[in-house]
Amino acid sequence: SSDKKELLLLHYATLFFVTEQ
Structure with missing residues (x-):
């Protein structure tokens, strides 16, 4: 479903985000 x-x-x-740090 859309939740996944x-x-x-x-x-x-x-x-x-972590890789950009």
Whole structure:
């Protein structure tokens, strides 16, 4: 469902944020 997609998007966003640091 969309819940899983949103969670995955959040996971990628966090990964990107951590990598940018």
